[in-house]
Amino acid sequence: SYELTQPPSVSVSPGQTARITCSGDALPKQYASWYQQRPGQAPLLVIFKDSERPSGIPERFSGSSSGTTVTLTISGVQAEDEADYYCQSADSSGTLDVVFGGGTKLTVL
């Protein structure tokens, strides 16, 4: 089955830039999305179609794509950004099954 690979954890100090990667063979063919999940809360869409930001999401959240890797970048990280982040995309085999990455815990030091 198709998989998306994320690092388990990323740590940054407040004000620095955090980059979270997500790798998958189908990413050149399928858009990726990113979700933020704080403890005890439902996931929140922060990036869709690789780099588009929903209304209400701060400009410090951005997304990019290069080959088989997509990246979520959080500029000027704030304490409130500490959360789990999941990438999501679809299988390109024709089934269009959705797949999530394993998640990355962002720690703000």
Added chain:
Amino acid sequence: QVQLVQSGAEVKKPEASVKVSCKASGYIFISQGITWVRQAPGKGLEWMGWISPYNGKRNYVEKFKGRINMTSDTPTSTVYMDLWRLRSDDTAVYYCARGGGPGRQYLDVWGKGTTVTVSS
């Protein structure tokens, strides 16, 4: 505003079944698919499947085929997810989310989740 309101927590015994509802409001119900995602305690997100309220088309993850059914009721703008032959490893928070399906893979609105506990 757009929102998805899910039914309350459930406690079930092994081999029982559960039905979770997801009521949509604030948008045209049949215009968007509804996706179900679950999250076991301390684990990541797991996609379960998707239904189109427009035409009833469904797509389930292979591992759930044979014990899952998703339905939609347009007059009440509600989607249901039935899961039967429950096991202890089905204990999870079950989320419905707007989106999924061809052309709109991202999930832009989520319900708050329904906790399903399977225990003897």
